[in-house]
Amino acid sequence: MTRQSYARRGGRLLLGFVAKRPIHAIVQVSNRCNLTCGFCSFWENPARPADELTTADFETISGKLAEAGSLIVSIEGGEPTLRPDIVEIVGAFARFHHPIMFTNGLRITPELARRLWDAGLDTCGVSIDYPDARHDTHRGKAGTFEAARRALDVLRDTAPRGGRQVFVMSVLMHDNANAFPELLALSASHGVGHQVTMISTGGAGRHTRAQWIPHAGIGKRLLELKQRFPHFMTFSGYLEGIDAYLEGTTRTPCWAGERFLNIDHLGDVAPCIEKLELRVGNLLRDPWAVVSARLGALEEPKTCTDCWTSCRGFVEEMSGPPNLRSWREFFEDFTKQPKAART
Ligand SMILES: C[S@@+](CC[C@H](N)C(=O)[O-])C[C@H]1O[C@@H](n2cnc3c(N)ncnc32)[C@H](O)[C@@H]1O
Ligand code: SF4
Numbered sequence: 001m002t003r004q005s006y007a008r009r010g011g012r013l014l015l016g017f018v019a020k021r022p023i024h025a026i027v028q029v030s031n032r033c034n035l036t037c038g039f040c041s042f043w044e045n046p047a048r049p050a051d052e053l054t055t056a057d058f059e060t061i062s063g064k065l066a067e068a069g070s071l072i073v074s075i076e077g078g079e080p081t082l083r084p085d086i087v088e089i090v091g092a093f094a095r096f097h098h099p100i101m102f103t104n105g106l107r108i109t110p111e112l113a114r115r116l117w118d119a120g121l122d123t124c125g126v127s128i129d130y131p132d133a134r135h136d137t138h139r140g141k142a143g144t145f146e147a148a149r150r151a152l153d154v155l156r157d158t159a160p161r162g163g164r165q166v167f168v169m170s171v172l173m174h175d176n177a178n179a180f181p182e183l184l185a186l187s188a189s190h191g192v193g194h195q196v197t198m199i200s201t202g203g204a205g206r207h208t209r210a211q212w213i214p215h216a217g218i219g220k221r222l223l224e225l226k227q228r229f230p231h232f233m234t235f236s237g238y239l240e241g242i243d244a245y246l247e248g249t250t251r252t253p254c255w256a257g258e259r260f261l262n263i264d265h266l267g268d269v270a271p272c273i274e275k276l277e278l279r280v281g282n283l284l285r286d287p288w289a290v291v292s293a294r295l296g297a298l299e300e301p302k303t304c305t306d307c308w309t310s311c312r313g314f315v316e317e318m319s320g321p322p323n324l325r326s327w328r329e330f331f332e333d334f335t336k337q338p339k340a341a342r343t
């Protein structure tokens with residue numbers, strides 16, 4: 001079957017915003033990883049390769065998700081580029097959705113990058129958490145910082161719309177909070193965008209071995225940096241919510257389960273990446289209608305304030321009464337998407 005046109009997928013995503021339907025799914029395409037980062041424990045819980053989902057399974061999942069609409073699908077892991085069929089997986093999601101991939105950058109080559117863009121990848125985030133060799137210490141392997149920087153260049157140079165489709169993703173933590181001017185200068189020097197997410201310290205996929213949340217006040221400083229660095233794409237509203245979270249006054253409801261969801265490396269569905277234990281079904285075995293009804297019936301997420309990750313913040317900015325500033329910030333980025341993906 002052919003890919004839905006970019007305009008059709010964009011229109012369906014827009015409808016999802018307005019009709020308060022699901023708009024974002026995170027998918028762990030494999031828990032395997034080539035790094036051992038201090039704040040992550042997905043890599044400690046890999047499936048045997050024989051038990052991992054197949055390319056056809058991802059096609060099924062993409063099709064079932066399409067019953068909900070055209071979603072932004074974050075392809076993550078583990079390290080997604082360890083999947084030999086990552087190009088086909090991206091293609092499976094691009095048929096109905098808007099795939100974004102997150103990578104540590106180690107395995108990005110010009111050939112792989114070109115194939116990923118050709119398959120319909122919308123944007124790609126490369127993780128960099130420190131503007132120097134501390135990144136290597138934190139990620140558990142020498143050379144990771146330079147590899148991530150190389151990946152930025154390769155992805156930018158191969159992307160149909162260049163650096164607009166590539167961004168650095170930095171996790172905000174106690175020991176890099178002061179490094180954001182340097183981190184933003186680094187991404188600017190590569191000609192790519194930049195996004196930030198608050199460290200999450202709970203959940204089966206998370207660890208707090210060496211990093212924890214920063215002090216309140218950093219949200220205000222990041223807002224000031226957003227004025228100085230136009231390529232800093234993270235929503236202003238999300239940045240404003242950072243200090244509220246750090247002061248213990250996070251707003252509710254959280255829309256996990258209703259407007260965003262997590263699909264793990266075996267196809268199990270949970271409301272968010274932090275609450276994998278709130279499993280409501282499996283998207284290979286169960287119909288979307290059943291999974292969706294169970295997600296909507298979950299009470300715990302509605303009042304939960306356990307995290308302030310950007311996936312939570314993004315959906316909140318695009319939910320509730322229309323927030324014109326967030327919509328403008330979103331469409332400024334969204335309309336920069338590649339012509340090549342508009343099939
Ligand atoms: C789990 S990783 C998977 C993709 C890829 N391996 C990578 O590192 O980019 C997806 C994103 O989550 C971030 N991350 C890892 N642990 C986190 C935590 N405890 N809280 C918030 N984000 C985290 C990573 O830095 C990365 O940007
Ligand atoms: S954050 Fe990414 S690179 Fe680091 S261990 Fe987790 S999955 Fe691997």
Ligand code: SF4
Pocket residue numbers: 254255256271272273274275300301302304305306307308309312
């Ligand atoms: S606040 Fe929402 S996204 Fe975060 S852990 Fe709770 S339910 Fe999940």
